[in-house]
Amino acid sequence: MPLAIRIVVALALPLVAALTVAGTYLGLEIIVGAAWVALAMVGVLLANPVMGIVVMVSLYLLSAYPTVLQAFGFLTVQNLLGVGFVVSLAVYVLNTRDLSFLKVPQVIVLAAIGLVFLAATSHAPDAFPLLRPSRGKVFILDKTENLTHDFVTRLAFLLFFLVFVRSRRDVRATFLAYMLALYGAVPSALVNWMQGNLVLGFRAAASFGAGGNANKLSMICLMEMACWWFWALSDPGRSRRLIAGGAIAACLPVLLATGSRSGLLGAVVLGVLIQTGPRAFRVPARYVGMGVAASVLLVTTVIPAGDWARMTHLMPTKAEDRGAASSNVMREDTIFAGLHMIKDHPWLGVGLGNFREVSRQVYNDAFYRPPHNSYLWAASEGGVFVLGLYLLLLWITWRDLQVVTRLAHRDLGVGYIAAAMRIVYLLFCFFALFADLWQSPFTYILIGQIVAMRRYVERLPEPAGVVVRVTRGRRYALAAPA
Structure with missing residues (x-):
């Protein structure tokens, strides 16, 4: 450990002890306890920072933290971990003098996006001098402060991810954390379904995240x-x-019970992506037939009739499905409002987090819903520059993923993760057409995972005797155990 860090630690310990006594005397035991937890986290992260990354990935996807800290908005587990990571990052930089993580193309593009959003948000009061915060059915519509905070903290999380996730073990740990934490929504939705807690009386949904x-x-x-x-x-x-068969089998009825039309289209996309991917990972025809048969059986027996009707009617009339028809009308109205914003404010947009307020107060949208389209969101709130930068970000990350796929034969233990991330990433880009995903933790976790995988496989030597197969202009070198 550098001498400067040792001096800081030696000076900090007496100060921490004094603050502990003072805090206890003033009745601030919870804050004092949180400070000690943060100090303990620093020690743990200095020893094994990937543990902190795994916890942050899980908490981001679960959107949960201990209720004892909810009365103190700043004392989230993510923030306490963030304090530990800042110290760990400082120690890392002092030890290695390595700032290469700041030169990662995705970090540079995200920083540029942040600067454009800053300009757009600063310009918004001049563009809309009469705009005032208003309340929707439950919450304040203006999300500028929340989205700005999320952007900064998640960019910091990405930096921590890029610095500390480096080895094969790290890559596997973060992937499994993503897979298992995200899977928690499936049993939650099943429990809600069995208890009759369904959206609109027939659509399945989880209780968190x-x-x-x-x-x-x-x-x-x-x-x-x-x-x-x-x-x-x-x-x-x-x-x-x-185990995997049971997990997949549990996903199928939940997928059908969501009544999601984008989910049905996504299922087609998933099938095409898997069957056009590395041959070793394609689904055999008999499994495809079993999946179709199971779907038919579920639809005819346990799936609520409203779910299947909603999924298969992309443009229903009110007589066929009043809820789906109303959803289409509101989506169309939102799209037109967003297009008007882009037309009227093409360069800087309406400002980060202002979509619903501007939609309601300026364009008199009766529904003032979120855009539910990441491409529309970027162009309307940040202008064409933000949209272009996000598309550049997606393209750079896709190129990194192609490199990972091409070099995955260097470590077959990471090869299956590369194949899975190809599917997950393309599904993410597809569902961005129907949901606000680009400002969500998904973006930063996927980018961090893909960049970390590329750096790992590029460091590995080329194994002797490996044949790289070229299929329809694509190079695949993945193999699955028999």
Whole structure:
């Protein structure tokens, strides 16, 4: 440990002890306890920072933290971990003099997006001098402060991810944390379904995280099906395949019970992506037939009739499905409002977090809903520059993923993760057409995972005797255990 860090620690310990006594005397035991927890986290993170990354990934996806800290908004587990990571990052930089994580293309693009959003938000009061915060049915519509905070903290999380996730073990740990934490929405939705807690009386939804929205829950189910499938093929053991089969089987009824039309389209996309991916990971025809037969059986027996009717009627009339028809009308209205914003404010947009306020107060939208389209959100709140930068971000990350796929033969233990991330990433880009995903933790977790995987496989030597197969212009070098 550098001498400067030792001096800081030596000076800090007496100060911490004095603050502990003072805090206890003033009745601030919870804050004092949180400070000690943060100090303990610093020690743990200095020893094994990937543990903190795994916890943060899980908490971001679960959107939960201990209720004892909820009365103090700043004392979230993520913030306490953030304090520990700042100290760990400082120690890392002092030890290695390595600032290469700031030169990662995705970090540079996200920083540019942040600067454009800053300009857009600063310009918004001049563009809309009469705009005032207003309340919707429950919450204040202005989300500028929340989205700004989320952008900054999640960019910091991405930096921590890029610095500390480096080895094969790290890559596998973060992938499994993503897969298992996200899967928690599936049993939650099943429990809600069995208890009769359904949205609109027939649509399944989880009790926490992104799974609380039926459309996002369908995306989660499809991503989880892909992750469990590739995980099952990563090892020849029968027990692993049985576990994965059970996990996939649980996802299927939840997917159908969401009644999500984007989920049905996403299922088609998932099938195409898997069957056009590395040959070793394609689904055999008999499994496809079993899945179709199971779906038919579920639809005819246990899936609420309203779910299937909603999924299969993309443009229903009010007589066919009043709820779905109203949803379409509101989506169309929101799209037109967003297009008007882009037309009137093409360069800087309406400002981060202002979509609903401007939609309601300026364009007199009766519904003033969120955009539910990431591409529309970026262009309307940040202008064409933000949209272009996000598209550049997606393209750079896709190029990194192609490199990972091409070099995955260097470590077959990471090969299945590369194949799974290809599916998950493309599903993410597809569902961004129907949901506000780009400002969510999904974006930063996927980017961090893909960049970390690329750096890892590029450091590995080329194994002798490996044949890279070229299929329809694509290079694949993945193999699954028999």
